[in-house]
Amino acid sequence: MAPNTPRRPGPEGFVPFPADRAASYRAAGYWAGRTLDTLLTDAALRWPGRIAVVDALSDGGLSYAELAERAERVAAGLGRLGIAPGDRVLLQLPNGCPFAVALFGLLRAGAIPVMCLPGHRSAELAHFAAVSDATGLIIPDSASGFDYRAMARGLLDDHPALRHVIVDGDPGEFTPWTQLCEDEAEGSHIPPADPETPALLLVSGGTTGTPKLIPRTHEDYLFNATASAQVCGLGAEDVYLAVLPAGHNFPLACPGLLGAMAVGATTVFGADPSPEAAFAAIARHGVTVTALVPALAKLWAQACDWEPVTPKSLRLLQVGGARLDPADARLVRATLTPGLQQVFGMAEGLLNYTRPDDPPEVVENTQGRPLCADDELRIVDAAGAPVAPGDEGELLVRGPYTLNGYFRAERDNARCFDPDGFYRSGDLVRRRDDGNLVVTGRVKDVICRGGETIAAAELEEHLLSHSAIRSVAAVGLPDPYLGEKICAAVVFAGTPLDLAELNAHLDERGVAAHARPDMLVAMAALPTTPIGKVDKKGLARRLGGP
Known part of the structure; x- marks a missing residue:
């Protein structure tokens, strides 16, 4: 990119990284000056014929070149609909190849996806639409007995800025997804985004009140995905199974779909996390890496006693979202794969991983240590004072991929960040002498x-x-x-x-x-x-x- 190429500014209500810290992250090499969609651009150039994404029940899939071409078509179609660079679009598709196409189509159109989860309903969608001023919504027609089109009709009545509804399946009165996929791609004249502005908006866990929107910049999220892939030893020969909702930070970029894309690996989308369906997908596609929450990990481990087909190809099973009990960790390692990795992180940023070469005691009893050497952690008591080494306290953090403020949420930001810009996680932890964290509870209700x-x-x-x-x-x-x-x-x-x-x-x-x-x-x-x-x-x- 030429030095004088104009870039699109970030949206109003976005809290950027302070200039001094941003400069230090660039100097350290954490930030590469690239936008998130270059992951697919680079992958299509390096591995055009390699399968990028495939649905669990399919033997086909899309190569990196095909995924890039479809994303270009969708980007062109979005532009013709009137979705402009910088517009926010609610993305609520279930796990499947259309999710990947839509995500990169939005990024290439210069839009900012709001990563809704399939389980969100009108209360959450209405809040996201209001906060983000969304102009578009991408949904399935129905899933698990729920009609997303009926929800969309209600949203349109209450949110006049929401002008475009795109439906994968029977569109009813809305725009069919197939129309976008069949549009002719055309050369893009969209000015590139500033890599230090939001690439997408993740959804918070809703720890206090309505879920908040988390702006993840191109710079920080690209680092999030690529550094995670490196810590996990992810390579081109790996096959990653996404069975958690793909719009969630964990299966999206820890390393998830985006990390797999960075190394030319294949992502398999599974819509059913039950042991029967997931074990069949692992066998069918030779899955080597996947991510689960503790409840699913325990269920999968127990299911090895009765399922006729059990995982044989898994080399790495990531478990996060809550603390994994040490006894369950031992069970997982004995039944599913010795390659267990505990992950403790947050959509707001900080990620902690146990490492593949850690001894069993660390893997079974801790939630890992920070991804990056420049993740700054403070563990404090209720008064905000540092606790003694090894004592329990609330975890505060800032770093090259941790947010500096929720999107358009001044009141929440005043409460959730300390005067030095450290994010108050609400998690209670203690740090061992070896640097690994043990999660002990929560401050928030x-x-x-x-x-x-x-x-x-x-x-x-x-x-x-x-x-x-x-x-x-x-x-x-x-x-x-x-x-x-x-x-x-x-x-x-x-x-x-x-x-x-x-x-x-x-x-x-x-x-x-x-x-x-x-x-x-x-x-x-x-x-x-x-x-x-x-x-x-x-x-x-x-x-x-x-």
């Missing part, structure tokens, strides 16, 4: 269900909107399969509801499927602390928690 983080306060607000509920507390209880299940402890104002009625109410309010209670307990009153707050720790113990 959240429930980690099946790898998804649910803000208790937001769920409680939705529940309290029902006239039959006087007060409610949502708590996480241990579950052997989900990690934590959601328990709603409810004081009813009149005739009690059952769990199905409660979740039907949440469905009407458009609450994400993964954020609905698994268990309902009717109570005469909620326990309180001496100062009158709901005693959630005591409540959880009473209901069977630790």
